[in-house]
Amino acid sequence: MSESLAMGHYGFYVWTAFAVFFIVLLIDSLAPVARRRRNLRDLRARLVRQENRRRPGTPPSNESHP
Amino acid sequence: MANWVPLWLHRLSSPQTFYRFAGAVRPWALGLALVLGAVALYGGLFLAPADYQQGDAYRIIFIHVPSAWMSLFIYGVMTVSAFIGLVWRIKLAETVAMESAPIGAAFTLITLVTGSLWGKPMWGTWWTWDARLTSELVLLFIYLGVIGLYHAFEDRRQGARTASFLALIGAVNVPIVHFSVNWWNTLHQGATIRLLGPSHMDSSMIWPLLLMMVATKCYYVASLFARVRADLIAAESGKAWVRDLALGTQERA
Incomplete structure (x- = not known):
């Protein structure tokens, strides 16, 4: 097993190439999931703010405005 | 006649329907990509014999070549949907074109880096200004140009249209990448797998390669x-269905 993992003298090149492949695709697959969640969260916060503004007298939300 | 096909396509091009459809298909595509990829890489790394000239270094082929195929395939999809978006002004086609670009850029980057890691032990150099390598690098720059142009506009649809135009112009480079090994005398080797005629490879090495090609296609879909x-959440944030989605879903979204 350790012999086949060493890939002859080429272990460094082969395993670095595979690491690059997986790291790049991992970043590529995680980024859009995080982006979609962030978009939904931002939109929810905006809708809540709008709702509070439309009905004055209701207690202000505890989020701080920039 | 089966006129449910255009009807189905028409329905699917509505953002809300596509959002749900994509959400349902994505886990299956990703799961299939992981399973097929695991089998293919096991076959490529441990079952296939070492090459008689290159030893084990040739095993980089199992990620390098599928990634290179994807870099061109995704560009093709991007070009077709950019064209559809420009001509018929279909919003979903613009979105597909623009969201394909980062994935294509990722595969192009993988192709260049793994090729470099393969070139060092086999050719004795990390990089050479060979026709295949140079045209693939140009492909990366075109992808980055499309991504940059898309984000350079305040209005996202205007950005998508301008970047789509660049994508169409850049399509000239795709046949150059593909045929560069035939047109010029390159250090890079010619095609190993042929659709017509016999391939220059043993079947024990071909099946992991072809399986990996299917796995990367599934990954692209996911x-x-x-x-x-x-993208649709951001673009359609004024629509009722996105509002419902934002308010209805709590933390799990």
Whole structure:
């Protein structure tokens, strides 16, 4: 097993190439999931703010405005 | 006649329907990509014999070549949907084109880096200004140009249209990448797998390669659908269905 993992003298090149492949695709697959969640969260916060503004007298939300 | 096909396509091009469709398909595409990829890489790394000239270094082929195929395939999809978006002004086609670009850029980057890691032990150099390598690098720059142009505009649809135009012009480079090994005398080797005629490879090495090609295609579908979903939330934030989605879903979204 350790012999086949060493890939002859080429272990460094082969395993670095595979690491690059997986790291790049991992970043590529995680980024859009995080982006979609962030978009939904931002939109929810905006809708809540709008709702509070439309009905004055209701207690202000505890989020701080920039 | 089966006129449910255009009807189905028409329905699917509605953002809300596509959002749900993409959400349902994505886990299956990703799961299939992981299973097929695991089998293919096991076959490529441990079952296939070492090459008689290159030893074990040739095993980089199992990620290098599928990634290179994807870098061109995704560009093709991007070009077709950019064209559809420009001509018929279909919003979803613009989104598919623009969200394909980062995935294509990722595969092009993988192709260049793994090729470099293969070139060092075999050719004795990390990089050479060979026709295949140079045209693939140009492909990366075109992808980055499309991504940059898309984000350079305040109005996202105007950005998508301008970047789509660049994508169409850049399509000239795709046949140059593909045929560069035939047109010029390159250090890079010619095609190993042939659609017509016998391939220059043993079947024990071919099946992991072809399986990996299918796995990367499935991965592309999964990644594209995730990206389109994220994009649609932002683009359609004024629509009722996105509002419902934002308010109705709590933390799990």
